[in-house]
Amino acid sequence: MERAVFGASEFFSKKPFYTVIRGIENVHVGQLKGANIDIVEIWFDPWKVSYTEIVDLFFDLHDPTTRQDQSLKNQSCIFFTTVTQLTAAKQKKNEIKQIIKKDVVTEITPICEHLIDLKQMKEISY
Template sequence: MEKAVFGAGCFWGVEAFFEGIRGVEETRVGYTGGHVESPSYEEVKTGTTGHAEAIEIWYNPWKISYEELVIKFFECHNPTTMNRQGIDVGTQYRSVIFFQNLQQLEVAARIKSKLNQKSSKKIVTEISPAKEFYQAEEYHQKYFQKNGTLACGI
C-alpha cells in the first residue's frame, strides 16, 4: 500500500469521491499543512491554524497509480479558485497536494504544468511536502456514508 494526501475543499465530498475509485483501499479525513499540533475542527474552521481539510488515501499501486490519483484529484474540484471550493471559503479549503517523496512531487508538478498549459485560468493548487496528518473527529469520517448527501459547509 502507498499513501497520497490531498486537500480539495470540504473533505466530506472529496472522501466520497475517492472511496469509489478502484485501487483505493482506505481513506480517512483530517487536517494537515498547518502549525498547530493536534487541531480540532473548531480550530481549523477558523482558518488560523494553517491546516487544510485533507484526505489521506491508502491505495494499491498495482491497481491505480499515483499519477491516476492526481488526475482524479484535479477532476474532483476546481483547482483555479484560491482558498475556495463552492460555498466553502478560507485557507482550510485550499487546493493542495501533499507529496510524500520526490517521485510524487515530480508527478504532481508535471500534471499541474500540463493542466496550466491547457487551462484558460491559472491552476492555483499548492504542491507541498507532507506534514503530520491529524485525523479529524469520528463524525467526519465517512460522512456521506453515515449521513447521505448533505452539502459541505452546512
C-alpha cells in the same frame, strides 16, 4: 501500500475515491484543526492504481484555480511523500494550466511540513 494526501476547502467526500478507482484500499477524511481545509488520506496499491490516476481524480473534484484568500486556510494542496509523487503532481498541475489557460493555485508541499497538523485532524462524518 502507498500513501497519497490531498486537501481542499470543504469539498471532499470519500465516496469518489472508493467507487471510481480500483486499488484504493483505505480512505480517511478529516479536517485540519484551525483551518478551513478538508484532508483526504488515501492508502492505495500502486500495482493496481497509479498515483497519477489518483491525482487526476483529485483535480476533477474541485476548481484548482480558486483561492479565497492568500493563506493555507482556503485553497487546495497536494502533500507529497516521495519525489515520484512530487514529479507527478507538478506535471499534472502544469498540464491543467496549459489546458485552461489560468493560474493553478494548488500548493504542492512535502507531507513532513504538515505532519503534526495531520495527526491532529478531526474526523468528519459523511
